[in-house]
Amino acid sequence: MATLQFREALREAMTEEMERDDDIFLIGEEVAEYDGAYKVSKGMLDQFGHDRVIDSPISELGFAGLGIGAAMNGLRPIVEFMTFNFSFVAFDQVINNAPNMRYMSGGQFEVPIVFRGPNGAAGQLGATHSNSTEALYSNFPGLKVVSPSIPDDGKGLLKTAIRDDDPVVFLESELMYGLKDEVSEADDYTIPIGEARVAREGEDVTIVAHSKSYHIAMDAAEQLEAKGYEAEVIDPRTIKPLDMETIVESVVKTNRLVVIDESNPFASVASEVTHQVQDRAFDYLDAPILRVTAPDTPAPYAPNLMDAYMPGADETVDKCLRVLYAQ
Amino acid sequence: MAIPIEMPKLSDTMEEGVLSAWLVDEGEEVSSGDVLAQVETDKATMDLEAFDEGVLLKQVIAEGDAVPIGELIAVIGEAGEDISDLVGEAGGDGAAAEEPDAEDEPEEELTESAPEPEPEVEGEPTPEPAGDGQLSERTPEPVPAGTDTEGRRIKASPLARRIAQEHGVELAQVDGSGPEGRIVRRDVEAYLEGQEAEPAAPEPEPAPEAESAPTPAVEEAPSYAMPDEEAFEREDISQMRKTIARRLAESKYSAPHYYLTVDIDVEQAVELRADLNELVEEQERAKISFNDLITKACALSLHDHPYVNAAYRPDEGEIHKHNRVHIGIAVAIDEGLITPVLRDADRKGLSELARETRELADRARTRDLEPEEFEGATFTTSNLGMFGIEEFTAIINPPNSAILAIGEIRDTPVVEDGEVVPGKRMKVTLSCDHRVVDGAKGAAFLDTVKSYLEEPMNLLL
């Protein structure tokens, strides 16, 4: 095990894969000369040169589409969005061209591409720069959506995503790039897409949370332990396909579920988890499923409003106690 | 070669078209690309173009006519060609029109392939969680929400409902500790803990699944508190037990029961039975049990009391008063109980009833009954007299409106003409569904039963 920042783990994943396969290239704004807006690709230009680490102008539609065309023609692009807020000007490419190509061509063309970059709110950036896109992209068949919460998962899953023959939306977080944690040094370390991680076992209540919310869940679980309740924390790691088996298994055991999702609540990942659990484990529920999400408002700027906007451990503990009928 | 021209589809939403104008007359030559007519669609007026060459032999519809897509509107072919096959008129010289182009033939591909139903539909049984078989036992039908004694909907968590159902607990009896009085798991568990293990009256059970594996009878209801692992033996709940639990809970829960007990003088009936059995013994026929007499008495009485031989059907907004009398007899078997049905019991002689009852009971114990032999009772009796039970109340076998619980025949001092003399008496208790059988109706029925048994010769008429 090595202790790495999240950004370093992601860089290791890309670097290892690019060393392994010459058809992989990285394209995006400021990925080369500038060393990456968030320094994820730092040093990669020096290692791989301009042919494989490519600065793009501010032209998301253009370079996302370019990546898809290149993927149709045999390459394996990694397209970096400086943030996924900017993916919206490339939305048509990501949701209409990438996922539909295989289907519409009767399987003749595949699009092995990774769209990666930070997702979700990252402090006081205002509404346009604080969007959470996981539910949005998960809505389109043909796309896979990955959203790791710890550096080790980041590395293992990004390597798998790059090798995947289908388009993968890989969601990171500005606020987690500096997060340091242990990362496997195993040769060729990969983690399968579509498998959740049970981060903490417990009998009393299940908490499902991905990306930044996962850390909130772990914090809340500690607080609950102090109150005498054992929470089981599940990080799905992949949003689509979602590992419902692991989640349902846990709910059958605990009979209670709280989902943390920093997205806006309507038709969110939390909504989907909730629906599927009531469908598959209705008779095992002893309480309504509660969600901890952002409110149904744009993200604000003022610091106190932003604190109120973001999900937190206190709110999570509170909702857990409610489903435990402990309040 | 005659070519039919059909009303074309000229827009993606068009269903029919109006032929607004013919631009080519009958008998005129047309070639591919010529505009034959104008057609008004739901969106625009479009040209109807010829894709083939020939003579316009027939304008089948007139200007202003509206016809659906695909309907014949004209025929193109060679001059003088017989097109009666196409336009359905009497043929001239009998020369049949040739087959239309291959692409004109009716298509069959829609029915050709029989695609396998493959993808699972949402809501169907879902994959099980790895290493956990519990989901496979999930009850497919929804557990009824139920109402409390004042008709209010009972709030309970799905898990609490399931546990209550499995243990035959009426949710109305349980106090909810959750928000707004919601009954949650801990409430049901507390209720079960507080319950003494009661000797369950062998209630009639109409429709267990005959094929479910037999399991030993449960000695006592397991406590759900489970403080001590050694205090009980685990046993899986059998299908029959689940069915008993579900049906009787449903009955007790939805049918407002009340009970009428009457003490019947059965001296004459006992004597009659002894006489009859002497006869049948000689004839080597099945012996008549006292229960057979009661069955017969009930069957005849039900004729005069249609509401007792009825079913309450709230979903249909109706009460069904049955024209025929099928009497279910509760039979205890190792796995639980079952109620074989004596069909048209009112029309059968005592001897026949006796033979049939015995045969059905025997096969019930060996679990050889066919479903139609334990389904469809219109009234049920349950007899615990042989266990020395003096009297008891039974839970109605849904969808019946009543059940008769029969106690033991006992020797008892009775007062006759001011003197205490030995007598034979039997107590029976009628459980009635108040939605169908009001108190007076139930009492009147019992009175009829009583009179048949006290003057048993009437049973033979």
Added chain:
Amino acid sequence: MAADTSAPDPDSGSNGSLHEGPGLPDDFPHAARLEQAGVTSLEHLREVESLEELTGIGPAYANDIERALEELGESEGGGTTSTGETTEKRSSPLSSNGASEDSAEGPATHQSIDIPEGPIKETLSFETYPADRYKHDELGFEADEVLDLLSNMLLQRRFENRCRQMYQRQKISGFLHLYIGQEAVSTGSVNAINLGDDSIITAYRDHGMGLAMGMDPEACMAELFGKATGCSKGKGGSMHFFDAERKMMGGHAIVGAHLPLGAGIAFAEKFKGTDNVCLCFFGDGAMHQGAFREACNLAGIYELPIVFVCENNQYAMGTAVDRAFSKPDLYKHGYNFDFPCSLASGMDVFSVNQAVRDHVETYARQDQPSMLEVRTYRYQGHSITDPAEYRAEGELDQRQSEDAINRLQDYILTHDLATEADIEEIDEEAKQRVKNAIDAANDAPFPDESALYDDVYTQEDYPFIA
């Protein structure tokens, strides 16, 4: 069969590409007369003492010229002229053969903020490829190859015409955009590339291009019928023809959205170090989309082997091209990316062929993206349900008189390449192929219902949510 004839020389400065100079403005009055008189620049003109004495000018034109000169002087605030300073595009850091070359120049800007005295002037020239200019033998076509071209164009037309009928009979559903009238564009283009190596990507009006590339008419018709034997297994429909073997990279149905894909396809060829190029076709309507600009710019900075071919059929759905463009000379739009730009007739298969050859061989294979506008005409409405009432009276007849198939047939007869009977036979053959395609499509099965879940993902345990 390709014989290089009149390919413009990119270095000569006389063809295709722009070049700057102090020449007279295009719209300057009587510029031609002035040039004949030896006056080739404004500076020169200002030095002329007596305009009336210049040969070919005289008092008749002198007034106009003097007035124009005065106006120019006013607008230029002082009357001086300058060629100005132009920032050169940095050459792409991507190497053309896949081997990395370090950019010695570094990331710093080289553009000046020291604004020169104006005006800044540029002189442009654009190559043209009018109809009736090119001969088959000059293009290297043998007589039988010319007949192949005709056969190919007729196949497209007969196919499309029967498609209309099949739509009306409800064999074909959904949107149906027909290519009738534009056949010279597809046939001329496909015969100018190395089929199977070079790739083509186009928009939703894609049947003609697919057939021109040699896609099987039976697979195409079956696709339209939604049958399992269709080129996309009945899952793409009219707007989504694909043929990986022929590098037909698809018909694409969101207007403009495939232009960046074209750039990416070309990018992959460059990345892999091949000589292959990509022809990216799109309609006049697609040029309104931002995707056009983004794709062109990326192709420019990465120096991609791509030709942007605008198939201008005069109408974007129902909107005439000159109603919708601030600058309706579409070929000039490539100028904004410093592309060589040309204008060709789409009503003559030879003109298209020559134009595409020039753009492919001279530019694309040299990693120089370029733009070619091909003017053509769509005989049918935008889609099958459009009666095209926006056309002017007689417009269709007038355009049809330029019909590319008739033109080629006339050419064949005039040049004694075949007889009328031969042409008739070629047409009958095309009709028969289409009929066979219809029969085969009729007979073919619909996809199995389980195919709904095929090819969504590579992995087979789909759907994820059942």
